[in-house]
Amino acid sequence: MIFIFAIVAIIFLLFIFIYKAHRNTHDAVFHRVEVRCSGNDQDAIRILHLSDLHLENLSISPDYLYRKLKNEQIDLIALTGDLLDREKSIPKLVPYLEVLQKLNPAYGIYVVFGNHDYVLKEEHFQALKTMLEKHGCTVLQNEAKTISIKGKTVNVIGIDDFCTGRSDLEKAYAHIKDGLHLVLTHDPNIVLHMRHYHFDYLLSGHFHGGQIHWPKPYHLVKMGKLVRMNIIKGYHELDGKPFYISEGLGQTGINIRVGTKPEITLHTLSLTPLHRRETGKVV
Secondary structure, X not given: OHHHHHHHHHHHHHHHHHHHHHXXXXXXXXEEEEEOOOOOHHHEEEEEEEOOOOHHHOOOOHHHHHHHHOOOOOOEEEEEOOOOOOHHHHXXXXXXXXXXXXXXXXXXXXXXXXXXXXXXXXXXXXXXXXXXXXXXXXXXXXEEEEEEEOOEEEEEEEXXXXXXXXXXXXXXXXXXXXXXXXXXXXXXXXXXXXXXOOOOEEEEOOOHHHOEOOOOXXXXXXXXXXXXXXXXXXXXXXXXXXXXXXXXXXXXXXXXXXXXXXXXXXXXXXXXOOOOOOOEEEO
């Protein structure tokens, strides 16, 4: 009888654990990150960064996203990969893109792909890319888009997924101009190979903050050297160059989070190119 009670107690505690872990996926943390800001709005750009939507396991609705962001001034939106990995999920992305358009980013929406996006068969992957472009997104696969923001030259450099061996730094940097280098990529491990490639700020995702970060995200060890350096989320610098790893908006595998929550990030970045080591702060 005691054994049966023990089993029931364990099952009950497991149920509570899973329930709370699932509830963690419904409330996003909104981080504001300032990088080398002088307080002069004319010398800064506001970038909304979303990563790892994983539409198959996403608890954040388009309406929730809009309510969270509708009063924010947003200059540019960056989506750093792992939008989905199933053909049937492609239409589910449309309401989110409509919300992002409704936020009126003055300088557009930019997208790079992650390892899960490349799970799609070629024809379905092309359908995803076409749909993104149809809804006003600029898709970057080892290429750059040069734009003028407040009179300053900004190179938005999209480096394709490092995890699946698709990154080509030489190609991505082939036609950039002098100015601010904003890099978008999915797997942040690429920064370890960019010693000779300058960037003023790099945005990425991929690790989900561990997703199950208790007591430590041991399961991430296979995901590259950065994890072994205890670099899995937030603001970091390498060789004096700043980069940010989003904890992501959705989940993969199972729709739970432990020790981490979905993340929405608004970065305020100085438009003055980086010439020396500076620091950023999360507020």
